[in-house]
Amino acid sequence: MNDIAINIDKLTVAYDAQPVLWNISLKFQKGKMIAIVGPNGAGKSTMIKSMLGLVSPVMGSVTHQDENQKAVPYSELKNRIAYVPQNTSVDWNFPTTVRDVVLMGRYGHLGWFKRPRKKDKDIAKQMLLKVGLPTFAKRQISQLSGGQRQRVFLARALAQEAEVYIMDEPLAGVDMKTEHIIMKLLKKLVSEGKTVLVVHHDLQTVETYFDEIVFINQEVIAAGPVDQTFNKQNIDLTYHRDRNVGEGG
Amino acid sequence: MLTQVLSVFTDYTFQLVALGTGIIGLLSGVIGTYATLRKESLLGDALSHAALPGIALAFVIIQRKELMFLMLGAVVSGIIATAIIQVMTRNTVVKLDSALSLVLSSFFGLGLVVLTAIQNNPNAQQAGLNSFIFGQASAMLRRDVQLISSVGLVLLLLVVVFWKEFKCYTFDPMFSRSLGFSSKIIEFLLSMMIVLTIIIGLESVGVILISALLIGPSIAARQWTHRLSGVMILAGIIGFMSGVIGTLISSLGVRIPTGPTIVVVVSVFVFVSLLFAPKQGYVAKYILRQKKQKLFKKRLDELEEAKQ
Numbered sequence: 001m002n003d004i005a006i007n008i009d010k011l012t013v014a015y016d017a018q019p020v021l022w023n024i025s026l027k028f029q030k031g032k033m034i035a036i037v038g039p040n041g042a043g044k045s046t047m048i049k050s051m052l053g054l055v056s057p058v059m060g061s062v063t064h065q066d067e068n069q070k071a072v073p074y075s076e077l078k079n080r081i082a083y084v085p086q087n088t089s090v091d092w093n094f095p096t097t098v099r100d101v102v103l104m105g106r107y108g109h110l111g112w113f114k115r116p117r118k119k120d121k122d123i124a125k126q127m128l129l130k131v132g133l134p135t136f137a138k139r140q141i142s143q144l145s146g147g148q149r150q151r152v153f154l155a156r157a158l159a160q161e162a163e164v165y166i167m168d169e170p171l172a173g174v175d176m177k178t179e180h181i182i183m184k185l186l187k188k189l190v191s192e193g194k195t196v197l198v199v200h201h202d203l204q205t206v207e208t209y210f211d212e213i214v215f216i217n218q219e220v221i222a223a224g225p226v227d228q229t230f231n232k233q234n235i236d237l238t239y240h241r242d243r244n245v246g247e248g249g
Numbered sequence: 250m251l252t253q254v255l256s257v258f259t260d261y262t263f264q265l266v267a268l269g270t271g272i273i274g275l276l277s278g279v280i281g282t283y284a285t286l287r288k289e290s291l292l293g294d295a296l297s298h299a300a301l302p303g304i305a306l307a308f309v310i311i312q313r314k315e316l317m318f319l320m321l322g323a324v325v326s327g328i329i330a331t332a333i334i335q336v337m338t339r340n341t342v343v344k345l346d347s348a349l350s351l352v353l354s355s356f357f358g359l360g361l362v363v364l365t366a367i368q369n370n371p372n373a374q375q376a377g378l379n380s381f382i383f384g385q386a387s388a389m390l391r392r393d394v395q396l397i398s399s400v401g402l403v404l405l406l407l408v409v410v411f412w413k414e415f416k417c418y419t420f421d422p423m424f425s426r427s428l429g430f431s432s433k434i435i436e437f438l439l440s441m442m443i444v445l446t447i448i449i450g451l452e453s454v455g456v457i458l459i460s461a462l463l464i465g466p467s468i469a470a471r472q473w474t475h476r477l478s479g480v481m482i483l484a485g486i487i488g489f490m491s492g493v494i495g496t497l498i499s500s501l502g503v504r505i506p507t508g509p510t511i512v513v514v515v516s517v518f519v520f521v522s523l524l525f526a527p528k529q530g531y532v533a534k535y536i537l538r539q540k541k542q543k544l545f546k547k548r549l550d551e552l553e554e555a556k557q
Contacts, residue, residue, distance in 0.1 A: 049423075052427045053426075053427075054423060054426055054427060075429070078427065078428065078429045079429075081427075083423075083424060083427040085421065085423050085424055089421070089423060090420060090421045091286075091288075091420075094286060094419070094420045094477075095286075095471060095474065095475050095476055095477050095479070095480045096416070096420065096475075096476065096477055097475070097476065100416075101420070104417050104420070104421070104424065104425075104428075107413060107414075107417055107425075107428050107430070108428035108429060110413070111429075112414065112430070113410065113411075113413075113414075115413065116413075140475045142475075156424075
């Protein structure tokens with residue numbers, strides 16, 4: 001049986017002439033909690049964006065496994081994959097409520113033109129309860145703290161009821177309570193057989209939180225189970241090297 | 250004075266023009282909300298200025314003041330301007346704000362040159378072409394108002410039909426794309442809607458000031474409400490009222506241009522909202538701060554007393 005959720009094959013991405021990701025080949029196992037670590041500018045966000053079809057590669061491909069164990073591109077099963085962007089990527093002064101943001105998680109299932117129904121609103125309510133913000137439904141999103149914003153984004157992803165969760169720095173700048181709530185929910189997802197990919201910045205907590213780790217700095221430096229791969233040598237290789245890929249021989 | 254106002258109100262031309270500018274204001278308010286939320290206020294300004302050479306050249310080609318053709322010319326030069334801005338920012342080191350002001354002023358300059366050339370021409374039809382710079386609402390005809398209303402109806406319908414898609418895309422474009430909503434379709438629709446709104450407002454408000462009508466109402470409305478639907482409806486109302494009040498003021502006086510008057514009225518709405526809106530207004534914030542400070546001071550005093 002094939003238990004690969006996502007297969008990245010020789011992925012190379014470039015903005016203008018500058019390569020951001022160079023020849024990335026990775027297989028992500030289903031039902032695992034996976035950390036993606038690397039310094040700023042290592043291409044972590046670009047990598048997850050290419051998994052979501054948001055960035056088109058110069059070369060290589062990303063495939064996801066569908067319910068029949070077939071490898072297909074993202075566009076064919078986007079409703080089985082949830083994305084949590086960095087919470088700093090949006091304007092939190094946007095005039096809307098917490099509930100409406102969480103409801104956006106249902107939009108993919110609804111498709112064009114269809115309005116959210118009672119079922120969708122119930123799901124949104126349920127997910128707000130899960131992230132510990134049951135009384136926040138009608139709150140203005142501009143009034144949320146950093147941690148609450150991140151939990152709203154997680155609730156929106158949960159509302160997608162997906163199989164794979166791809167998250168960009170969900171623990172960046174959040175309070176302890178939020179970190180605790182988020183990790184508890186992610187663990188629960190993994191225990192239900194879902195796959196969780198997290199761009200992570202805090203090396204201190206890698207061993208407590210994750211099963212697998214990928215070190216990247218434009219190229220894959222190392223990838224594997226945390227207990228075998230998370231060591232000083234790989235950290236040094238990833239963080240303390242000036243890289244210039246794609247040039248010369 | 251009062252009788253003068255009353256006689257203006259019953260005047261057919263006034264009713265027609267007020268209705269026309271009112272609808273333009275309403276549309277600018279509603280559609281402009283997307284522009285301000287997407288932080289594209291300046292793009293509207295560049296596009297409206299860029300419309301002028303299109304209008305002038307369209308007149309050169311057909312030698313008649315046929316509004317439909319002039320608007321078509323405006324659309325074409327608007328599209329060319331947008332393309333130039335995109336090429337400049339994508340492929341060269343020019344930053345967006347520089348590209349916008351470069352295109353804005355160069356297209357506007359070109360428009361003025363062509364307009365001046367036309368005016369030195371003996372064609373009597375060219376009279377009033379100048380009005381596109383500052384707008385001349387009194388030139389509005391019945392069929393112009395009909396055209397404005399039908400375009401407006403289509404635009405409002407699009408807002409309703411694509412409500413969820415536009416909202417999600419405006420708030421979080423990456424997430425919206427990850428759900429499978431084509432950014433190309435949504436971007437195209439949103440820009441087309443903004444361009445059309447600008448175009449139908451050009452004749453009465455003018456290329457220089459139409460962007461104020463596009464931006465002002467939603468900025469004012471945002472102060473009073475926290476929901477997108479609320480902002481849009483209120484922006485529409487503020488835009489409509491600005492159109493009507495502006496037209497009224499300019500009809501009362503002698504040779505007061507309508508476009509600038511409408512924009513002044515919008516600005517009054519904006520400043521009043523910024524100052525006096527509950528909770529978010531400057532005055533409300535100031536009062537709240539004073540109250541809090543007094544409260545803190547009292548608490549500190551109490552603590553001091555308890556110590557002694």
